[in-house]
Amino acid sequence: MPNFTKAINLIKASEKILILTHKNPDGDAVGSVLSLSLALDNLNKNNDIILKDKIPKVLEFLPGKEKIKYFEDLSEDDLADGKYDLVILADCAELERTGVENIEEIIKPAKNLLIIDHHPEREITNADFKITKIINSRSSSAAEMLFELFTEMEIKITKDIAQCLLTGIFTDTGGFQHANVSPRTLEVAAELMKRGPRINKISQNIFNSKTIPSIKIWGRALARIETDPESGMSVSYIDKQDLEKCGASRDELSGVVNIINTISDSKFSLLLTEGDDQKISGSLRSEEYKGVDVSKIAHGLGGGGHKLASGFETKDDIKSIVSKISGLVSKKEKDSSD
Ligand SMILES: [Mn+2]
CATH class of the missing domain: 3.90.1640.10 (inorganic pyrophosphatase (n-terminal core))
Incomplete structure (x- = not known):
């Protein structure tokens, strides 16, 4: 203590x-x-x-x-x-x-x-x-x-x-x-x-007090999950249009990344959300048995947090965020195998 x-x-x-x-x-x-x-x-x-x-x-x-x-x-x-x-x-x-x-x-x-x-x-x-x-x-x-x-x-x-x-x-x-x-x-x-x-x-x-907009926005995020075989990441995103169409606010996405993280085949999960300020925020999750320290990935993108739950904010677009993360993870694996 x-x-x-x-x-x-x-x-x-x-x-x-x-x-x-x-x-x-x-x-x-x-x-x-x-x-x-x-x-x-x-x-x-x-x-x-x-x-x-x-x-x-x-x-x-x-x-x-x-x-x-x-x-x-x-x-x-x-x-x-x-x-x-x-x-x-x-x-x-x-x-x-x-x-x-x-x-x-x-x-x-x-x-x-x-x-x-x-x-x-x-x-x-x-x-x-x-x-x-x-x-x-x-x-x-x-x-x-x-x-x-x-x-x-x-x-x-x-x-x-x-x-x-x-x-x-x-x-x-x-x-x-x-x-x-x-x-x-x-x-x-x-x-x-x-x-x-x-x-x-x-x-x-x-x-257990979800609204219809929040369930709809979860549906969109979940339907869009993709996996990146290079890094072992499962990733999804929600942009401003998605939020508008569902009538949902950003905070109603809290918890989605944990669902993405239940995919046992992936090493870590990422949810990207676009905000009003043109910035994209990323939430990263992993599990102890998956052996990935997501705080290192978050640091690499100017963010921070814990080993198994971290976040960052960036002005990059979704594609370049995903490729940056791929780069960060494969570089780390190379370093540790050297
Ligand atoms: Mn806390």
């Missing part, structure tokens, strides 16, 4: 705390920021959650979601100097991943940045503020880490906090199915269930 002493001292010494996470927030991101905010409320600390992107519809059942503000709705005054004395970045270790252009300008007046994350880190260089990092890449989720932090701080984990944390763990482990589940993950989940939340309810909300 990481040492939380610095983080605890920082939180105790701060009165006005800004809570941030990564763009396109997932269940762990939203569960983490909400649980943090509810916990800080209980400590009588002023706090705000500000996000870049809207939370996915399937997470709207989470308690405290009305506390979330969005950058696009705020004026410069709302983020003026001295408004915050601490910024906490949860489930995200890189400033770029917040998707907020002037992120350094927002953090600078607060002077202190606390990062709580389970993604392997990359250095933040030349920052004009003090950075305290609590990173545990062996933890299933930021939510699992926050449970440990709250416990060490003797913060009462209410039913609402437990609901947010359990949802974060549940989603980041694919419903307790991924390789990141440790005995401790299950112990923490059990502790959280004792406070009231039910896993079947969370599962119902996350996995």
Whole structure:
């Protein structure tokens, strides 16, 4: 378990705390920021959650979601100097991943940045503020880490906090199915269930509350799967037109790449999605037994993440992304056989 002493001292010494996470927030991101905010409320600390992107519809059942503000709705005054004395970045270790252009300008007046994350880190260089990092890449989720932090701080984990944390763990482990589940993950989940939340309810909300547009967009993505024999990759894509025709939003594609990844003959899977900004984002997945570290592929394309679940964003077109990945994977195999 990481040492939380610095983080605890920082939180105790701060009165006005800004809570941030990564763009396109997932269940762990939203569960983490909400649980943090509810916990800080209980400590009588002023706090705000500000996000870049809207939370996915399937997470709207989470308690405290009305506390979330969005950058696009705020004026410069709302983020003026001295408004915050601490910024906490949860489930995200890189400033770029917040998707907020002037992120350094927002953090600078607060002077202190606390990062709580389970993604392997990359250095933040030349920052004009003090950075305290609590990173545990062996933890299933930021939510699992926050449970440990709250416990060490003797913060009462209410039913609402437990609901947010359990949802974060549940989603980041694919419903307790991924390789990141440790005995401790299950112990923490059990502790959280004792406070009231039910896993079947969370599962119902996350996995079994699909809309017709989302099922249609999944159908398109699945019908289009191709395999690349060079790299052993199974790949599919969804462009803006597909989303429009199905009336679906991008976040409704979450989970598709995991289905693609169930193809046992392929070594890893990739789903490419076109966004409004002309950029294409890629989600990569693999399985332990398949022996591919997809974070290396993501790094090769300017992204990052975990060994078995990573992502990237690029302005390249689909064809060149696929051939780049093919190149990256076959080069790696050559290197290791040399
Ligand atoms: Mn996470």
